[in-house]
Amino acid sequence: MKIVIVDDTPLNLTLMQALVGKLPDCEPLPFIDPQEGLAWCQANEPDLVVVDYMMPGLDGVEFIRRLRATPNRDDVPILMVTADHERQTRYDALQSGATDFLNKPVDRNEFQPRVHNMLALRRAHLATRARARSLEAEIAEATAQIHEREQETVTRLARAAEFRDPETGAHIQRMAHYSALIARQLGKDDAYSALLLQAAPMHDVGKLGIPDHILMKPGRLTVDEFEQMKRHPTIGHDILKGSTSPVIQAAAIIALTHHEKFDGSGYPFGTAGDAIPLEGRIVAVADVFDALTSARPYKPAWSLDDATAFLREGRGQHFDPICVDAMLERWSEVLDIRQRFQDEAPTAL
Incomplete structure (x- = not known):
């Protein structure tokens, strides 16, 4: 002493x-x-x-x-x-x-x-x-275990939606990392970016409630079919709402708002501008960009130039301009994410 x-x-x-x-x-x-x-x-x-x-x-x-x-x-x-x-x-x-x-x-x-x-x-x-x-360490360990179990549940829920959707697991990873990248460029802290990274994969969980003949249709949807498809944001929100988990709460917001458009022409509510939660505005850019540049049974992949031109043309209409600019300003990191999370080649029968 x-x-x-x-x-x-x-x-x-x-x-x-x-x-x-x-x-x-x-x-x-x-x-x-x-x-x-x-x-x-x-x-x-x-x-x-x-x-x-x-x-x-x-x-x-x-x-x-x-x-x-x-x-x-x-x-x-x-x-x-x-x-x-x-x-x-x-x-x-x-x-x-x-x-x-x-x-x-x-x-x-x-x-x-x-x-x-x-x-x-x-x-x-x-x-x-x-x-x-010692108690702080024990609490931190218990919290980490709870977080790990929560993240496992989130991942499995997102995978459940994937099994009913022609989109791939790599798409889920890419759009989630794009979302976190946009958030960081907008000046959001690490906690917010990490929250988006975890929550964004559940954006389409509402597709669990869409009939297979619509979800898996290789061609263009009819007007009635598209109206049914437009229900997936509210279905996803209904699945996720009411949770005490910050990740699930953010996922519920994203599920509900990622198809809203900046000019108010989106769905399900036609919300416009800053009235759309930032999480939804960020994920809208990340999700559309990756969907455009990914090959699907019903369409070929767009080139990067065509996809970025689409984002620029949609600034202020489909997309929040600051979110588009944030993504394009971190272009080298966008390419790194595309390289890191690639779609698996189809397995030969």
């Missing part, structure tokens, strides 16, 4: 240093200059401070006040050395953060028990701190 002793009187300093030296597992750290003692205590964490009141330049009360103002020094025990008659000084010291007092002249029979009591208090503080850290 490191015990700092601050006293400008050499005799007192030597006496207290000797008394501390007789205590088991204790290391005295004497300072005759209070400024030096304070600087050490601010740079290092002592287990106990014994400080005299009457010192030139920096008295004991101000010493305590400055030490208590130092981060993470609020639970370090402090013994102030004063005379019995200095009552106002003691009051001031208590208000500044002194833990207890030693009477002048220092008496060995008083000094050692008080130091012993203060060290017992310090050990209790350290044990409480260690327990708090």
Whole structure:
């Protein structure tokens, strides 16, 4: 236990240093200059401070006040050395953060028990701190496990939608990473970008409620079939709404709004502009871009030039202009994502 002793009187300093030296597992750290003692205590964490009141330049009360103002020094025990008659000084010291007092002249029979009591208090503080850290680690581990299970559920739900949709798992990965990329370019923090990365794959979960003859149709949908297809955002929202999970909550918003258009001509509600949640506006750009540049049974893949031209032409109409610009401004990373998550080649029968 490191015990700092601050006293400008050499005799007192030597006496207290000797008394501390007789205590088991204790290391005295004497300072005759209070400024030096304070600087050490601010740079290092002592287990106990014994400080005299009457010192030139920096008295004991101000010493305590400055030490208590130092981060993470609020639970370090402090013994102030004063005379019995200095009552106002003691009051001031208590208000500044002194833990207890030693009477002048220092008496060995008083000094050692008080130091012993203060060290017992310090050990209790350290044990409480260690327990708090242990609990934090346990909570972090439990939270990580919950998050992992939640993410597994999310992934399986997204895969369930994939099995009823000609789109591939690689599409899900690409559009999710494009979404996170757009969010970062818009200045959103890492937590928001990570949330989009996890939630975006569930954007089409509502297709679970669309009949197979419509979902799997290789040709153009009829007007009636398209009206049924337009129900998948609300179906997806109904599946996901009401969750306490931030990821599922974001996914519900995305499912409901990723087919809205910036000019109000989208579905299911015809919401326009900034009234469309940002998550939906971001995913709309990411999803359409990847759908255009991916081959499907009913269409060939568009070239990158044609797809980017489509995004630019749709700025302010289909798409939020800032989301389009954000994606195109990170073009090298878009290409990296396309390369990283490629569609698997069809398996020969």
